[in-house]
Amino acid sequence: MPKLRVSAFGLSIDGFGAGAHQSLENPLGVGGESLHHWFFPTRTFQKMHGSGDGTTGVDEDFAAQSMANLGAWILGRNMFGPIRGPWSDENWKGWWGEEPPYHVPVFVLTHHPRPPLVMKGGTTFYFVTEGIHEALKRAQEAAGGKDIRVGGGAATIRQYLRAGLIEEMHLAISPVILGSGESLLEGIDLLALGFQCTRHVTTPSAMHVVLSNTK
Amino acid sequence: MPKLRVSAFGLSIDGFGAGAHQSLENPLGVGGESLHHWFFPTRTFQKMHGSGDGTTGVDEDFAAQSMANLGAWILGRNMFGPIRGPWSDENWKGWWGEEPPYHVPVFVLTHHPRPPLVMKGGTTFYFVTEGIHEALKRAQEAAGGKDIRVGGGAATIRQYLRAGLIEEMHLAISPVILGSGESLLEGIDLLALGFQCTRHVTTPSAMHVVLSNTK
Numbered sequence: 001m002p003k004l005r006v007s008a009f010g011l012s013i014d015g016f017g018a019g020a021h022q023s024l025e026n027p028l029g030v031g032g033e034s035l036h037h038w039f040f041p042t043r044t045f046q047k048m049h050g051s052g053d054g055t056t057g058v059d060e061d062f063a064a065q066s067m068a069n070l071g072a073w074i075l076g077r078n079m080f081g082p083i084r085g086p087w088s089d090e091n092w093k094g095w096w097g098e099e100p101p102y103h104v105p106v107f108v109l110t111h112h113p114r115p116p117l118v119m120k121g122g123t124t125f126y127f128v129t130e131g132i133h134e135a136l137k138r139a140q141e142a143a144g145g146k147d148i149r150v151g152g153g154a155a156t157i158r159q160y161l162r163a164g165l166i167e168e169m170h171l172a173i174s175p176v177i178l179g180s181g182e183s184l185l186e187g188i189d190l191l192a193l194g195f196q197c198t199r200h201v202t203t204p205s206a207m208h209v210v211l212s213n214t215k
Numbered sequence: 216m217p218k219l220r221v222s223a224f225g226l227s228i229d230g231f232g233a234g235a236h237q238s239l240e241n242p243l244g245v246g247g248e249s250l251h252h253w254f255f256p257t258r259t260f261q262k263m264h265g266s267g268d269g270t271t272g273v274d275e276d277f278a279a280q281s282m283a284n285l286g287a288w289i290l291g292r293n294m295f296g297p298i299r300g301p302w303s304d305e306n307w308k309g310w311w312g313e314e315p316p317y318h319v320p321v322f323v324l325t326h327h328p329r330p331p332l333v334m335k336g337g338t339t340f341y342f343v344t345e346g347i348h349e350a351l352k353r354a355q356e357a358a359g360g361k362d363i364r365v366g367g368g369a370a371t372i373r374q375y376l377r378a379g380l381i382e383e384m385h386l387a388i389s390p391v392i393l394g395s396g397e398s399l400l401e402g403i404d405l406l407a408l409g410f411q412c413t414r415h416v417t418t419p420s421a422m423h424v425v426l427s428n429t430k
Contacts, residue, residue, distance in 0.1 A: 011228075171228065175424050179404040179406025191392060197390050202421075207422040209390050
Protein backbone atom coordinates (compact mmCIF):
# COMPACT_ATOMS: atom_id res chain seq x y z
CA MET A 1 0.00 0.00 0.00
CA PRO A 2 1.38 3.45 -0.83
CA LYS A 3 2.48 5.55 2.12
CA LEU A 4 0.59 8.77 2.84
CA ARG A 5 3.14 11.34 3.83
CA VAL A 6 3.91 15.01 4.37
CA SER A 7 7.32 16.17 3.21
CA ALA A 8 9.38 19.34 3.26
CA PHE A 9 6.69 21.16 5.16
CA GLY A 10 8.09 24.42 6.50
CA LEU A 11 7.12 25.43 10.01
CA SER A 12 7.88 28.67 11.83
CA ILE A 13 9.16 28.92 15.40
CA ASP A 14 5.66 29.90 16.44
CA GLY A 15 4.08 26.92 14.71
CA PHE A 16 2.68 28.32 11.49
CA GLY A 17 2.82 26.51 8.14
CA ALA A 18 1.79 29.57 6.14
CA GLY A 19 1.27 33.23 6.80
CA ALA A 20 -2.05 34.99 7.14
CA HIS A 21 -3.90 36.73 4.29
CA GLN A 22 -3.19 34.42 1.34
CA SER A 23 -3.69 36.22 -1.95
CA LEU A 24 -2.60 36.20 -5.56
CA GLU A 25 0.46 38.22 -4.51
CA ASN A 26 1.14 36.11 -1.41
CA PRO A 27 0.39 32.46 -2.26
CA LEU A 28 1.92 31.39 1.04
CA GLY A 29 0.39 34.19 3.06
CA VAL A 30 2.25 37.20 4.40
CA GLY A 31 5.77 36.12 5.31
CA GLY A 32 5.10 32.52 4.30
CA GLU A 33 7.94 32.38 1.79
CA SER A 34 10.44 32.77 4.63
CA LEU A 35 9.52 29.25 5.76
CA HIS A 36 11.19 27.87 2.66
CA HIS A 37 14.54 29.63 2.64
CA TRP A 38 16.22 26.28 3.30
CA PHE A 39 14.52 24.86 0.19
CA PHE A 40 14.91 27.53 -2.48
CA PRO A 41 18.70 27.21 -2.92
CA THR A 42 18.63 23.39 -3.24
CA ARG A 43 19.37 21.62 -6.48
CA THR A 44 15.92 20.02 -6.38
CA PHE A 45 14.15 23.38 -6.26
CA GLN A 46 16.49 24.99 -8.75
CA LYS A 47 15.92 22.14 -11.20
CA MET A 48 12.16 22.66 -10.92
CA HIS A 49 11.97 26.43 -10.94
CA GLY A 50 15.35 27.98 -11.36
CA SER A 51 18.69 27.80 -12.98
CA GLY A 52 19.32 24.08 -12.75
CA ASP A 53 22.22 24.53 -10.38
CA GLY A 54 21.70 24.57 -6.66
CA THR A 55 23.14 23.34 -3.41
CA THR A 56 23.85 19.79 -2.33
CA GLY A 57 24.00 18.48 1.23
CA VAL A 58 21.44 17.77 3.93
CA ASP A 59 18.89 20.38 2.84
CA GLU A 60 19.11 19.04 -0.73
CA ASP A 61 18.81 15.45 0.48
CA PHE A 62 15.53 16.27 2.21
CA ALA A 63 14.35 18.27 -0.80
CA ALA A 64 15.10 15.37 -3.14
CA GLN A 65 13.44 12.83 -0.87
CA SER A 66 10.35 15.03 -0.70
CA MET A 67 9.89 14.60 -4.47
CA ALA A 68 11.03 10.98 -4.83
CA ASN A 69 8.76 7.97 -5.35
CA LEU A 70 5.53 9.98 -5.53
CA GLY A 71 2.57 8.51 -7.40
CA ALA A 72 -0.02 11.15 -6.51
CA TRP A 73 -0.55 14.31 -4.48
CA ILE A 74 -3.44 15.60 -2.42
CA LEU A 75 -3.85 19.37 -2.03
CA GLY A 76 -6.32 21.53 -0.23
CA ARG A 77 -8.17 23.92 -2.42
CA ASN A 78 -6.36 26.99 -1.08
CA MET A 79 -3.04 25.46 -2.02
CA PHE A 80 -4.34 25.21 -5.57
CA GLY A 81 -5.36 28.84 -5.71
CA PRO A 82 -6.65 31.98 -4.02
CA ILE A 83 -10.23 31.62 -5.32
CA ARG A 84 -12.90 30.89 -2.69
CA GLY A 85 -16.44 29.63 -3.27
CA PRO A 86 -17.74 28.34 -6.62
CA TRP A 87 -15.44 28.44 -9.67
CA SER A 88 -16.70 31.41 -11.64
CA ASP A 89 -14.86 30.13 -14.71
CA GLU A 90 -12.12 27.63 -15.47
CA ASN A 91 -9.34 30.10 -16.13
CA TRP A 92 -7.48 29.47 -12.89
CA LYS A 93 -5.09 26.57 -13.44
CA GLY A 94 -3.01 26.67 -10.26
CA TRP A 95 -0.05 28.76 -9.17
CA TRP A 96 2.48 26.89 -11.27
CA GLY A 97 1.96 27.83 -14.90
CA GLU A 98 1.40 25.46 -17.83
CA GLU A 99 3.73 22.73 -16.54
CA PRO A 100 3.27 22.25 -12.79
CA PRO A 101 6.06 20.49 -10.85
CA TYR A 102 3.95 17.45 -9.93
CA HIS A 103 4.03 15.29 -13.09
CA VAL A 104 1.48 12.88 -11.56
CA PRO A 105 -2.23 13.01 -10.71
CA VAL A 106 -3.07 15.67 -8.13
CA PHE A 107 -6.32 15.46 -6.14
CA VAL A 108 -7.63 18.84 -5.04
CA LEU A 109 -10.14 18.92 -2.18
CA THR A 110 -12.98 21.34 -2.83
CA HIS A 111 -16.68 21.76 -2.17
CA HIS A 112 -17.23 22.90 -5.75
CA PRO A 113 -17.14 20.40 -8.63
CA ARG A 114 -15.03 21.06 -11.69
CA PRO A 115 -13.86 18.83 -14.56
CA PRO A 116 -10.34 17.42 -14.45
CA LEU A 117 -7.65 19.75 -15.70
CA VAL A 118 -4.90 18.20 -17.82
CA MET A 119 -1.64 20.13 -17.73
CA LYS A 120 1.66 19.70 -19.50
CA GLY A 121 4.23 17.25 -18.18
CA GLY A 122 1.94 14.62 -16.73
CA THR A 123 0.08 16.63 -14.09
CA THR A 124 -3.69 16.30 -14.05
CA PHE A 125 -5.72 18.11 -11.39
CA TYR A 126 -8.78 16.16 -10.24
CA PHE A 127 -11.30 18.04 -8.12
CA VAL A 128 -12.74 15.91 -5.33
CA THR A 129 -15.90 17.03 -3.57
CA GLU A 130 -16.53 13.91 -1.48
CA GLY A 131 -14.00 14.58 1.27
CA ILE A 132 -10.61 13.42 2.44
CA HIS A 133 -11.29 9.66 2.46
CA GLU A 134 -12.51 9.67 -1.12
CA ALA A 135 -9.52 11.76 -2.22
CA LEU A 136 -7.19 9.29 -0.55
CA LYS A 137 -8.94 6.32 -2.15
CA ARG A 138 -8.64 7.86 -5.59
CA ALA A 139 -5.02 8.83 -4.98
CA GLN A 140 -4.22 5.27 -3.91
CA GLU A 141 -5.79 3.94 -7.10
CA ALA A 142 -3.77 6.39 -9.16
CA ALA A 143 -0.44 6.12 -7.36
CA GLY A 144 0.66 2.78 -8.82
CA GLY A 145 2.11 1.62 -5.51
CA LYS A 146 4.16 4.77 -4.99
CA ASP A 147 3.75 7.20 -2.10
CA ILE A 148 1.07 9.85 -1.86
CA ARG A 149 2.08 13.25 -0.60
CA VAL A 150 -0.30 15.60 1.16
CA GLY A 151 1.14 18.87 -0.04
CA GLY A 152 -0.90 21.09 2.24
CA GLY A 153 -2.04 23.53 3.29
CA ALA A 154 -2.05 23.21 7.02
CA ALA A 155 -5.82 22.73 7.24
CA THR A 156 -5.70 19.77 4.87
CA ILE A 157 -2.82 18.13 6.71
CA ARG A 158 -4.67 18.65 9.99
CA GLN A 159 -7.71 16.82 8.61
CA TYR A 160 -5.61 13.83 7.53
CA LEU A 161 -3.68 13.85 10.83
CA ARG A 162 -6.84 13.85 12.92
CA ALA A 163 -8.21 10.97 10.85
CA GLY A 164 -5.06 9.00 11.71
CA LEU A 165 -4.11 8.62 8.06
CA ILE A 166 -0.68 10.28 7.85
CA GLU A 167 2.16 7.80 8.22
CA GLU A 168 5.16 10.12 8.09
CA MET A 169 5.82 13.83 8.30
CA HIS A 170 9.04 15.59 7.47
CA LEU A 171 8.93 19.10 8.91
CA ALA A 172 11.57 21.74 8.33
CA ILE A 173 11.51 24.16 11.23
CA SER A 174 12.75 27.54 10.07
CA PRO A 175 14.23 30.27 12.25
CA VAL A 176 11.46 32.74 11.52
CA ILE A 177 8.41 34.03 13.36
CA LEU A 178 5.18 34.73 11.52
CA GLY A 179 3.05 36.03 14.38
CA SER A 180 -0.16 34.73 12.83
CA GLY A 181 -1.20 32.38 10.07
CA GLU A 182 -2.08 28.75 9.57
CA SER A 183 -1.13 26.70 12.62
CA LEU A 184 -0.15 23.14 11.79
CA LEU A 185 -0.30 21.45 15.18
CA GLU A 186 -2.42 23.57 17.52
CA GLY A 187 -4.84 21.30 19.34
CA ILE A 188 -3.40 18.15 17.79
CA ASP A 189 -1.84 15.58 20.14
CA LEU A 190 0.84 13.92 18.01
CA LEU A 191 1.79 11.47 20.74
CA ALA A 192 -1.81 10.29 21.13
CA LEU A 193 -1.95 9.84 17.35
CA GLY A 194 1.07 7.54 17.57
CA PHE A 195 3.88 9.75 16.31
CA GLN A 196 7.48 9.65 17.42
CA CYS A 197 10.35 11.81 16.25
CA THR A 198 12.45 9.18 14.49
CA ARG A 199 15.08 11.39 12.90
CA HIS A 200 16.45 14.88 13.27
CA VAL A 201 19.18 16.72 11.47
CA THR A 202 20.03 20.39 11.79
CA THR A 203 21.52 22.56 9.09
CA PRO A 204 22.37 26.25 9.17
CA SER A 205 18.96 26.92 7.62
CA ALA A 206 16.54 24.60 9.40
CA MET A 207 15.93 21.83 11.86
CA HIS A 208 14.68 18.84 9.90
CA VAL A 209 12.58 16.36 11.87
CA VAL A 210 10.91 13.19 10.68
CA LEU A 211 7.83 12.16 12.64
CA SER A 212 6.71 8.59 12.08
CA ASN A 213 3.40 7.07 13.03
CA THR A 214 4.35 3.94 14.92
CA LYS A 215 0.78 2.76 15.56
CA MET B 216 17.59 49.64 33.27
CA PRO B 217 18.05 45.87 33.65
CA LYS B 218 16.83 43.79 30.71
CA LEU B 219 13.91 41.41 31.27
CA ARG B 220 14.70 38.24 29.37
CA VAL B 221 13.90 34.59 28.85
CA SER B 222 16.88 32.33 28.28
CA ALA B 223 17.53 28.70 27.50
CA PHE B 224 13.83 27.98 27.33
CA GLY B 225 13.30 24.56 25.75
CA LEU B 226 10.48 24.20 23.25
CA SER B 227 9.18 21.05 21.59
CA ILE B 228 8.41 20.74 17.88
CA ASP B 229 4.74 20.99 18.77
CA GLY B 230 5.25 24.16 20.78
CA PHE B 231 5.25 23.00 24.39
CA GLY B 232 7.57 24.37 27.07
CA ALA B 233 6.76 21.64 29.56
CA GLY B 234 4.86 18.38 29.57
CA ALA B 235 1.42 17.80 31.03
CA HIS B 236 0.75 16.47 34.56
CA GLN B 237 3.48 18.19 36.57
CA SER B 238 4.12 16.36 39.83
CA LEU B 239 6.79 15.73 42.44
CA GLU B 240 8.11 12.96 40.19
CA ASN B 241 7.83 15.03 37.00
CA PRO B 242 8.80 18.61 37.79
CA LEU B 243 8.77 19.43 34.08
CA GLY B 244 5.63 17.44 33.32
CA VAL B 245 5.57 14.12 31.50
CA GLY B 246 8.33 14.11 28.90
CA GLY B 247 9.41 17.65 29.81
CA GLU B 248 12.99 16.66 30.59
CA SER B 249 13.52 15.77 26.95
CA LEU B 250 13.33 19.48 26.11
CA HIS B 251 16.63 19.99 27.87
CA HIS B 252 18.82 17.27 26.40
CA TRP B 253 20.91 19.97 24.71
CA PHE B 254 21.48 21.60 28.12
CA PHE B 255 22.28 18.71 30.47
CA PRO B 256 25.68 17.81 28.97
CA THR B 257 26.97 21.39 28.96
CA ARG B 258 29.72 22.56 31.27
CA THR B 259 27.36 25.17 32.73
CA PHE B 260 24.80 22.56 33.76
CA GLN B 261 27.41 20.09 34.92
CA LYS B 262 29.05 22.75 37.11
CA MET B 263 25.69 23.44 38.73
CA HIS B 264 24.40 19.93 39.17
CA GLY B 265 26.87 17.37 37.99
CA SER B 266 30.44 16.36 37.76
CA GLY B 267 31.97 19.72 36.95
CA ASP B 268 33.04 18.57 33.49
CA GLY B 269 30.77 19.04 30.53
CA THR B 270 30.74 20.02 26.89
CA THR B 271 31.89 23.25 25.31
CA GLY B 272 30.68 24.71 22.03
CA VAL B 273 27.51 26.44 20.89
CA ASP B 274 25.15 24.69 23.31
CA GLU B 275 27.49 25.57 26.17
CA ASP B 276 27.79 29.16 24.97
CA PHE B 277 24.02 29.57 25.14
CA ALA B 278 23.89 27.79 28.50
CA ALA B 279 26.57 30.09 29.93
CA GLN B 280 24.91 33.22 28.55
CA SER B 281 21.62 32.12 30.10
CA MET B 282 23.21 32.35 33.56
CA ALA B 283 25.46 35.38 33.00
CA ASN B 284 24.81 38.90 34.32
CA LEU B 285 21.64 37.99 36.23
CA GLY B 286 20.61 40.15 39.18
CA ALA B 287 17.23 38.56 39.89
CA TRP B 288 14.82 35.90 38.66
CA ILE B 289 11.05 35.76 38.38
CA LEU B 290 9.34 32.36 38.56
CA GLY B 291 5.76 31.23 38.36
CA ARG B 292 4.60 29.38 41.39
CA ASN B 293 4.44 26.03 39.60
CA MET B 294 8.07 26.36 38.67
CA PHE B 295 8.83 26.71 42.36
CA GLY B 296 6.93 23.56 43.29
CA PRO B 297 4.07 21.14 42.72
CA ILE B 298 1.89 22.48 45.57
CA ARG B 299 -1.32 24.22 44.52
CA GLY B 300 -3.52 26.48 46.63
CA PRO B 301 -2.55 27.83 50.08
CA TRP B 302 0.77 26.75 51.61
CA SER B 303 -0.21 24.16 54.22
CA ASP B 304 3.19 24.57 55.86
CA GLU B 305 6.57 25.99 54.98
CA ASN B 306 8.38 22.72 54.39
CA TRP B 307 8.52 23.01 50.61
CA LYS B 308 11.64 24.95 49.68
CA GLY B 309 11.76 24.48 45.90
CA TRP B 310 12.97 21.66 43.67
CA TRP B 311 16.63 22.46 44.09
CA GLY B 312 17.69 21.43 47.61
CA GLU B 313 19.42 23.58 50.22
CA GLU B 314 21.53 25.55 47.74
CA PRO B 315 19.48 26.48 44.66
CA PRO B 316 21.36 27.42 41.47
CA TYR B 317 20.14 31.05 41.45
CA HIS B 318 22.44 32.80 43.99
CA VAL B 319 20.39 36.01 43.69
CA PRO B 320 16.89 37.13 44.76
CA VAL B 321 14.11 35.10 43.15
CA PHE B 322 10.58 36.49 43.00
CA VAL B 323 7.90 33.79 42.97
CA LEU B 324 4.44 34.75 41.71
CA THR B 325 1.68 33.28 43.88
CA HIS B 326 -1.78 34.12 45.14
CA HIS B 327 -0.85 32.92 48.63
CA PRO B 328 1.44 34.98 50.87
CA ARG B 329 4.44 33.43 52.55
CA PRO B 330 7.49 34.94 54.30
CA PRO B 331 10.75 35.17 52.36
CA LEU B 332 12.82 32.02 52.32
CA VAL B 333 16.57 32.44 52.69
CA MET B 334 18.57 29.59 51.17
CA LYS B 335 22.27 28.82 51.06
CA GLY B 336 24.47 30.42 48.44
CA GLY B 337 22.72 33.78 48.11
CA THR B 338 19.29 32.68 46.87
CA THR B 339 16.30 34.19 48.66
CA PHE B 340 12.81 33.34 47.47
CA TYR B 341 10.36 36.22 47.81
CA PHE B 342 6.68 35.43 47.35
CA VAL B 343 4.82 38.14 45.47
CA THR B 344 1.02 38.22 45.60
CA GLU B 345 0.47 41.55 43.83
CA GLY B 346 0.98 40.37 40.25
CA ILE B 347 3.55 40.50 37.48
CA HIS B 348 4.16 44.25 37.47
CA GLU B 349 4.91 44.34 41.19
CA ALA B 350 7.21 41.32 40.86
CA LEU B 351 9.08 43.07 38.06
CA LYS B 352 9.37 46.29 40.08
CA ARG B 353 10.82 44.44 43.04
CA ALA B 354 13.14 42.44 40.81
CA GLN B 355 14.39 45.66 39.20
CA GLU B 356 15.10 47.14 42.62
CA ALA B 357 16.98 44.00 43.63
CA ALA B 358 18.89 43.37 40.43
CA GLY B 359 21.54 46.05 40.87
CA GLY B 360 21.49 46.95 37.20
CA LYS B 361 21.92 43.39 35.99
CA ASP B 362 19.39 41.48 33.88
CA ILE B 363 16.25 39.84 35.22
CA ARG B 364 15.39 36.40 33.91
CA VAL B 365 11.86 35.07 33.74
CA GLY B 366 12.59 31.42 34.37
CA GLY B 367 9.12 30.16 33.56
CA GLY B 368 6.93 28.32 33.40
CA ALA B 369 5.20 28.94 30.14
CA ALA B 370 2.15 30.59 31.76
CA THR B 371 4.34 33.16 33.51
CA ILE B 372 6.30 33.96 30.37
CA ARG B 373 3.02 34.33 28.46
CA GLN B 374 1.82 36.90 31.01
CA TYR B 375 4.98 38.97 30.65
CA LEU B 376 4.94 38.62 26.86
CA ARG B 377 1.35 39.80 26.58
CA ALA B 378 2.15 42.76 28.81
CA GLY B 379 4.91 43.71 26.35
CA LEU B 380 7.59 43.48 29.03
CA ILE B 381 9.95 40.81 27.68
CA GLU B 382 12.86 42.29 25.75
CA GLU B 383 14.63 39.15 24.61
CA MET B 384 13.90 35.44 24.40
CA HIS B 385 16.38 32.70 23.69
CA LEU B 386 14.48 29.54 22.80
CA ALA B 387 16.09 26.16 22.23
CA ILE B 388 13.85 24.12 19.95
CA SER B 389 14.38 20.45 20.63
CA PRO B 390 13.64 17.59 18.24
CA VAL B 391 10.97 16.05 20.44
CA ILE B 392 7.19 15.97 20.45
CA LEU B 393 5.24 16.14 23.70
CA GLY B 394 1.70 15.84 22.36
CA SER B 395 0.25 17.94 25.16
CA GLY B 396 1.50 20.24 27.87
CA GLU B 397 2.18 23.92 28.40
CA SER B 398 2.11 25.81 25.13
CA LEU B 399 4.42 28.81 25.06
CA LEU B 400 3.16 30.74 22.06
CA GLU B 401 -0.38 29.60 21.24
CA GLY B 402 -2.52 32.67 20.64
CA ILE B 403 0.41 35.05 21.04
CA ASP B 404 1.32 37.20 18.03
CA LEU B 405 5.06 37.74 18.41
CA LEU B 406 5.27 40.01 15.38
CA ALA B 407 2.54 42.28 16.69
CA LEU B 408 4.41 42.42 20.00
CA GLY B 409 7.47 43.66 18.12
CA PHE B 410 9.69 40.59 18.05
CA GLN B 411 12.11 39.65 15.32
CA CYS B 412 14.34 36.61 15.11
CA THR B 413 17.72 38.29 15.40
CA ARG B 414 19.96 35.24 15.68
CA HIS B 415 19.79 31.53 14.97
CA VAL B 416 22.31 28.77 15.36
CA THR B 417 21.67 25.07 14.99
CA THR B 418 23.55 22.32 16.77
CA PRO B 419 23.04 18.56 16.58
CA SER B 420 20.80 18.87 19.66
CA ALA B 421 18.71 21.98 19.11
CA MET B 422 17.88 25.01 17.06
CA HIS B 423 18.75 28.07 19.11
CA VAL B 424 16.86 31.22 18.22
CA VAL B 425 17.08 34.64 19.79
CA LEU B 426 13.94 36.76 19.50
CA SER B 427 14.43 40.44 20.25
CA ASN B 428 11.75 43.00 20.91
CA THR B 429 12.57 45.80 18.54
CA LYS B 430 9.74 48.11 19.62
